[in-house]
Amino acid sequence: MSEPGQRLEVASDQDVVRVRQLVRTVAVAVKLSLVDQTKLVTAASELARNTLVYGGGGWAEVETVDNGRRKGIRIVFADEGPGIADLDLALTDGYTTGGGLGLGLSGARRLVDEFDIVTEAGQGTTITITKWCR
Amino acid sequence: MALSTEEASRFAGLLQENEDALIGAWTDRVAETLRGRLSRVELQRQTADLYKAFQQALAGGAAGINRDEAAELRAQLSELSDGRARQGFSANETAVSIFAVKDAVLKVIGDDTAALLSFIKLSSFVDEAALFTFENYTRTREGLIADQAEQLLELSTPVVKLWEGVVAVPLVGTLDSARAQVVMERLLQTLVDTGSPYAIIDITGVPAVDTQVAQHILKTVVAARLMGADCIISGIRPQIAQTIVALGIEFGDIATKATLADALRYVLNKNGARKPRER
Amino acid sequence: MERVPVLKIGDILLVSIQIDMEDQVALQLQEDLADRIVATGCHGVIIDISALDIVDSFVGRTLATIASISRVLDAETVVVGMRPAVAITLVELGLSLPGIRTALNVELGMELLARHRAEEFTDLDELGDEDEADTPAAAAS
The missing domain is CATH 3.30.750.24 (STAS domain)
Known part of the structure; x- marks a missing residue:
């Protein structure tokens, strides 16, 4: 019963806020628990900011998914930025190149059920996260 | 070994002819296993409804339980298994309610080879129906268990x-x-x-x-x-x-x-x- | 760009964040607060985040920075009203906000600040009468 996804451009600070609000709306619609909503919106906020700051902008797409047993939300973040050269390092707690806390990627991964990242130096980055209703 | 349309409608006719006797025999058989936990009247009503649904499905020429013609029968079976599951009957007691129709039919079918052959096919149709019921029964029970687990969560966490x-x-x-x-x-x-x-x-x-x-x-x-x-x-x-x-x-x-x-x-x-x- | 208002109540600056902040707004708040602490000479800052439905690492870091800056300017910061879901998420995220004092609501936050001020002065009053511990808080207001 997946509805077509909604795609938002991520090119400025305001866009990050917009992504957060869209994710929140969809999360409420599929009846995610309050804690899970908060986790998902927080993860989306981290990743949208990464797309903006490290990827030089890109887009985010939010869609509902259904695996037959449970409903969930899938969000894709994509940019055509420099990509990530050392993925293991980037996923380490506390590692940062942008002066942040280094919790964006690693933290976001802990907040969702599924986390998939495709990246290569010079080829941009695509991150797909999924959160299922409990 | 599905029932042909012809055989199905022949059984439909047979069911119609012997309606009262068959419902009676069926109800007796079920009542035996339920040992008085459902009143005779209620059981009779359930059996009669189910009987009609069976007859209707067969008259429509349903070769299997998943055919469109058997939609009403499926609904009846679901209702029966839901009820049994909620009232705490065992899986066995629920399945017997369906299988018992075979015993009842066997008594009125006569003993020539052709009749017995088509009875075997009817029998597999009933088996399908019973499996359907059983699956539905399990699903209802699982739902009940999940609900109870949730209620337990509510109950057991006072602050x-x-x-x-x-x-x-x-x-x-x-x-x-x-x-x-x-x-x-x-x-x-x-x-x-x-x-x-x-x-x-x-x-x-x-x-x-x-x-x-x-x-x-x-x-x-x-x-x-x-x-x-x-x-x-x-x-x-x-x-x-x-x-x-x-x-x-x-x-x-x-x-x-x-x-x-x-x-x-x-x-x-x-x-x-x-x-x-x-x- | 929206701006988060900073209110002065007695010896305390009160900030209640009611909007979904863009990163720039958060940075602006950080600057505004530093200016206001110096301008007013306040010794306490209370940041009420009860209206925030998420705190991500950026906002978390900004709060920590505000606390550090305030401390340098001799003002203690208390973050109040964090929602349970937000706290659970922060723990999962791995953000423990070290160096930030927290309280459940504004009232408890003010109590915490008053106690902190009082403790600072007890050190001086240690030699004097025990009862005089009451006075600094009163004198400060």
Whole structure:
């Protein structure tokens, strides 16, 4: 019963806020628990900011998914930025190149059920996260 | 070995002809296994409804239970199995309600070879119906179990106010990850609702703690701290203390006290230290 | 760009964040607060985040920075009203906000600040009468 996804451009600070609000709306619609909503919106906020700051902008797409047993939300973040050269390092707690806390990627991964990242130096980055209703 | 349309309608005719006798025989057979837990009248009504649905499906030429012609029959079977599951009948008792129709039909079918051959086919049709019922029965039971588990979560997680500014969660029974999570969320919400800066988590009634549950408790303590409240853990059993250490779980600077009373005294002392100044 | 208002109540600056902040707004707040602490000579800052439905690492870091800056300017910061779901998420995220004092609500936050001020002065009053511990808080207001 997946509805077509909604795609938002991520090119400025305001866009990050917009992504957060869209994710929140969809999360409420599929009846995610309050804690899970908060986790998902927080993860989306981290990743949208990464797309903006490290990827030089890109887009985010939010869609509902259904695996037959449970409903969930899938969000894709994509940019055509420099990509990530050392993925293991980037996923380490506390590692940062942008002066942040280094919790964006690693933290976001802990907040969702599924986390998939495709990246290569010079080829941009695509991150797909999924959160299922409990 | 599905029923042909012809055979199906022949059985439909047979069912129609012998309606009263068959319903009677069927009901008797079912009543025997249910041993009076359903009234004869109610059983008779159920059987009659089911009988009609069977007849209708066969008259429509249904070769299998999943055909469109058998839609009404499926609905009847679902209703029956739902009812049986909710009333606490066993799977056996539910399935027999369907299988019994075979015994009843066999008595009126005669004994020539052709009739017996087509009876075998009818028999497999009934088997399908019974399997359908059984599956539905299981699904209903699973739903019931899930509901009950949820109700149990609601029941078993009281957060009580112990003193002005102090709430306590007396945990009783085995903690699984889901329950630990619910308890902890409720505890944090209660801290906000009551404006209590202290929480005591008493685990005297918890027989064992695994890594996951210990992690949940730890995370709650850290979360409470982020919100501006302090947690004290009391009533740790010797075995649990050993597990905690063996698992290498760091309780760090979290206050632990032997009993709930000790924990309360500790909190009141901390509170008391600042009370005189506020006077 | 929206701006988060900073209110002065007695010796305390009160900030109640009611909007979904863009990163720039958060940075602006950080600057505004530093200016106001110096301008007013306040010794306490209370940041009420009860209206925030998420705190991500950026906001978390900004709060920590505000606390550090305030401390340098001799003002203590208390973050109040964090929602349970937000706290649980922060723990999962791995953000423990070290160096930030927290309280459940504004009232408890003010109590915490008053106690902190009082403690600072007790050190001086240690030699004097025990009862005099009451006075600094009163004198400060």
